[in-house]
Amino acid sequence: MSEHMQLSLALCRIGLYTCFRALCCKGPPPPRPEYDVVCIGLTGAGKTSLLSRLCSEGSDGIVPTTGFSIKAVPFPNAILNVKELGGAENIKKYWSRYYQGSQGVVFVLDSASSDEELEAARNELHSALQHPQLCTLPFLILANHQDKPAARTTNQ
Incomplete structure (x- = not known):
């Protein structure tokens, strides 16, 4: 050849x-990297609805979280393991027990809530921002229920 x-x-x-x-x-x-995130907010703020939407689940029949729930939220480049903590008065005192190991915080508030509820949410947010296990973590503050007529703007 x-x-x-x-x-x-x-x-x-x-x-x-x-x-x-x-x-x-x-x-x-x-493997995609996994991040542990804690999701907090007052009762009725929309934490469960947010996670259901992120997980592409139906929003029918959503009931308030009593205690906590954990969901894995898949994204193309990462997985968020979200610990959703119930916002009822008798549950909020236990929130700090679930903070350890978190790498980020999602604080959900109802932007259409009353002034008193908004003040309570502000107090809880400030408590979370000052907590030793959370104060150095990235925070996402989500003003939910923007579709309601009484919703406040982001500046408010």
Whole structure:
């Protein structure tokens, strides 16, 4: 065989081998990083509805969380393990027991709530911001129920 033919065959073999390795021998994709997030807010703020929406679950029949629930929220590049804590008065005193290991905080408030409820939410937010296990973490403050007529603007 001529040298050109041998070189062409060698290049074809290398190309086929490379394609075979790329298609057949990839192995499992690398695992997505997981982050632990705590979701807090007063009763009726919409924490459960938010998580149901993020998990692409139906919003029919949502009931207030008594105690806590944990949901894994998948995103293309990461997974958020969200601990949703109930917002009732008798449950709020236990919130701090669930803070350990959290890497972020979602604080949900009802933007259409009364002035008194908004003040209570503000007090809970300030308590969370000052808690030693949360004060250095990123916070997302979500003003929920923006579709209601009595909803406040983000500046308010």
